Amino acid sequence: MVDRPPEPDLAVCLRPTPFIESEAPAVRAFALAAAGDARTDVERAVRLFYAVRDQIRYDPYGVELTVEGLRATAVLERKAGFCVAKAILLAACARALGIPARLGFADVRNHLVTERLRAQMGTDVFVFHGYTELHLEGRWVKATPTFNRSLCERFGVRTLEFDGRHDSLLHPFDATGERHMEYIRDRGHAADVPLEDIRRAFQEHYPAMGVTGAPASAGDFEREAAEDAARHAREPTT
Numbered sequence: 699m700v701d702r703p704p705e706p707d708l709a710v711c712l713r714p715t716p717f718i719e720s721e722a723p724a725v726r727a728f729a730l731a732a733a734g735d736a737r738t739d740v741e742r743a744v745r746l747f748y749a750v751r752d753q754i755r756y757d758p759y760g761v762e763l764t765v766e767g768l769r770a771t772a773v774l775e776r777k778a779g780f781c782v783a784k785a786i787l788l789a790a791c792a793r794a795l796g797i798p799a800r801l802g803f804a805d806v807r808n809h810l811v812t813e814r815l816r817a818q819m820g821t822d823v824f825v826f827h828g829y830t831e832l833h834l835e836g837r838w839v840k841a842t843p844t845f846n847r848s849l850c851e852r853f854g855v856r857t858l859e860f861d862g863r864h865d866s867l868l869h870p871f872d873a874t875g876e877r878h879m880e881y882i883r884d885r886g887h888a889a890d891v892p893l894e895d896i897r898r899a900f901q902e903h904y905p906a907m908g909v910t911g912a913p914a915s916a917g918d919f920e921r922e923a924a925e926d927a928a929r930h931a932r933e934p935t936t
């Protein structure tokens with residue numbers, strides 16, 4: 699049985715934090731622009747999801763496990779981030795519009811990690827994969843804005859959609875039916891970023907990444923994804 703933390707109070711899930719900067723002008727402006735003329739919280743949440751999913755590029759080489767590196771305004775400024783960073787930004791945008799939001803975490807096996815990133819990490823298991831939980835129509839709904847559309851197209855993976863009523867979790871299979879993402883451990887949820895827990899897990903599983911969690915060297919993940927896909931397409935089948 700998973701040892702789950704207590705449910706955070708909804709009021710706590712509306713407050714700004716040093717990470718989830720829901721009162722920051724840049725975050726509020728991004729959230730308001732994304733929500734546009736949406737009239738309900740569900741409609742606003744859906745528009746926020748797609749804005750964070752596609753306007754913020756997924757970058758596993760952009761990991762920085764510090765307050766300065768993970769705060770929502772830093773993610774907005776970079777226009778890129780890994781799963782936890784993008785989940786933080788979505789939570790901040792939701793809180794900015796009065797939608798309670800918290801962070802969810804799980805360990806996942808990503809069967810579509812690039813060869814270069816796998817070599818640097820030493821594994822295809824991503825610990826503390828992050829997503830967002832939004833309180834809509836009286837219940838919590840999971841939203842995973844991790845992979846932007848252009849990256850999915852390069853990997854041959856269907857984009858993950860969100861309707862505000864059903865959990866949006868990463869697909870177990872890609873567009874061709876091959877294994878994609880496998881959830882292997884549920885780490886529960888939190889009203890704010892459990893930074894020290896994440897850092898300890900990264901240091902244990904990825905010792906080469908150093909204290910801030912960054913891979914040994916940076917790279918262009920979308921280019922790597924396209925090159926890997928092209929190389930695999932040329933390989934003879936048996």
